[in-house]
Amino acid sequence: MNKNLKFGIFSLVLSLVVFLLSSGCAKKEKTKPPEVKIPTASFPMGAGRKTPVKVEPTYLSKEIDFQSYVSKYYQLVKAEKFEEAYKMAPTERKARDTLENFAAALKSMPIQSYEVGKPVIKGDLAEVKAVMQLGGMAQGSKWIVTWFFVKDRKRNLWEARKTQSIPVE
Numbered sequence: 001m002n003k004n005l006k007f008g009i010f011s012l013v014l015s016l017v018v019f020l021l022s023s024g025c026a027k028k029e030k031t032k033p034p035e036v037k038i039p040t041a042s043f044p045m046g047a048g049r050k051t052p053v054k055v056e057p058t059y060l061s062k063e064i065d066f067q068s069y070v071s072k073y074y075q076l077v078k079a080e081k082f083e084e085a086y087k088m089a090p091t092e093r094k095a096r097d098t099l100e101n102f103a104a105a106l107k108s109m110p111i112q113s114y115e116v117g118k119p120v121i122k123g124d125l126a127e128v129k130a131v132m133q134l135g136g137m138a139q140g141s142k143w144i145v146t147w148f149f150v151k152d153r154k155r156n157l158w159e160a161r162k163t164q165s166i167p168v169e
Helices: 003-023 066-078 082-088 091-096 099-108
Strands: 111-116 120-122 125-134 142-152 157-167
Touching: 066 082, 066 111, 066 125, 066 142, 082 099, 091 157
Parallel strands: none
Antiparallel strands: 111 125, 120 125, 125 142, 142 157
């Protein structure tokens, strides 16, 4: 092989290596987890705060599954143990409602019965649907409430992020 051809091949290989290194193809980069999209439509209960406040996220302990968590929440609400239920309420609910507003709203529309479905998990998002039969001001009305749980990868815990409520016709 002649010197010019060897030099040309060497230059081409060297250029290719430099290109790969500078473009990031040869190194592993940490990828950011995909953004979890949660529906935004919701029917808030209670008077709530005029402006949501920053609160600590509501995390599930590793000892409880989604269905049991939601069931325990509704058991507490039905037993009118509002302070304990408030601690389990989704992060967005606590950000918009004080304990007093939360309790007042739930007292005015007590849960007569509820049924909690099985979770549907898609990556970093889990959904649990519950069907509630209400009393009080909402006597006889039936609601489907979807709980949204989001995985916090840093803590390796699931956060009860928000609920979405829809009346059943």
